[in-house]
Amino acid sequence: MVDQTAEGPAQAGQGGEPDDRELVAKAQRGDGAAFAELVARHQRQLYRLALRMTGSEADAQEVLQEAFLNAYQKLPNFRGEAQFSSWLYRIAANSALMRLRRKRRAPDALQDQPLELQGPKFSVEGFLEPQNDWSQRADTQMMDRELGQAIDQAVTALPEDYRTVFLLKDVDGLSNEEIASALDLTVPAVKSRLHRARLSLREKLGDFFGQ
Amino acid sequence: MTSLFEHCSECVELLGEYVDGSLAAEKAAALEAHLSLCPPCITFVRTYKATRVLCRHKLAADMPQELCNSLNAFLAKNVPGYVPPEGGEKPAPASPSNKKN
Secondary structure, three states, X not given: OOOOOOHHHHHOOOOOOOOHHHHHHHHHOOOHHXXXXXXXXXXXXXXXXXXXXXXXXHXXXXXXXXXXXXXXXXXXXXXXXXXXXXXXXXXXXXXXXXXXXXXHXXXXXXXXXXXXXXXXXXXXXXXXXXXXXXXXXXXHOOOOHHHHHHHHHHHHOOOHHHHHHHHHHHHOOOOHHHHHHHHOOOHHHHHHHHHHHHHHHHHHHHHHOOO | OOOOOOOHHHHHHHHHHHHHOOOOHXXXXXXXXXXXXXXXXXXXXXXXXXXXXXXXXXXXXXXXXXXXXXXXXXXXXXXXXXXXXXXXXXXXXXXXXXXXX
């Protein structure tokens, strides 16, 4: 399975539309309409990032406003060494982090937390026991309300930094590189947190399906 | 010749990268060789993938239209020449709803 990213259609122009690079150049020359086009292209992904980091729609709205205004003001300094979207995610993530810190008075909101995540159990030799295959039942119970609640509880129980990475990747479709850039993590750290989060959620869903 | 992971724990450790398609070809081949001989691991992979699908289905969030409108109103006040493009927002580049598994 190929890792899809948000870069494709948002970066490259489609059907003769200018790509991000061209729009950024225009916006840097003071073209407000070009900046508006960039906002239209990236606002949904930024909204998801802000929502996942702050956990609040109201906060996400504030973060979005602050991030896009900040991006506009910093645009003359953008040299194009990174993708515009990655640069934008970083600005939005910083804005979200500042907001979290102000609220919690916790300086390191996304740093490592004590981790007690469930994972699979292996025999002493490193082998799995026979597994209950609930994947087929998952298809038929997709609309089940209790399943929805079980998922909510399992995701909420994840440590925050693991939950954020999981939601940004598996629910919102950001690439590992975009997440790493936004959260100031290395790509291996993103992959590791993602995998641990998935393993924990899989265990809890297995419990729900009666494993 | 493809080497084989002897233990399930080695395969589970690499499953994230395998499922995302970023595992090195040689390791992916070794993992698949193990899978071909290990029913518990096959089930594990299925349920690992199903976890992602279920969570995406249940937790997908889209940006509310009112929020798009208020963002545009805010930027129109603060950015000279800001005019939202025709039709307002663009389709999400990689939203969960248009992403295949």
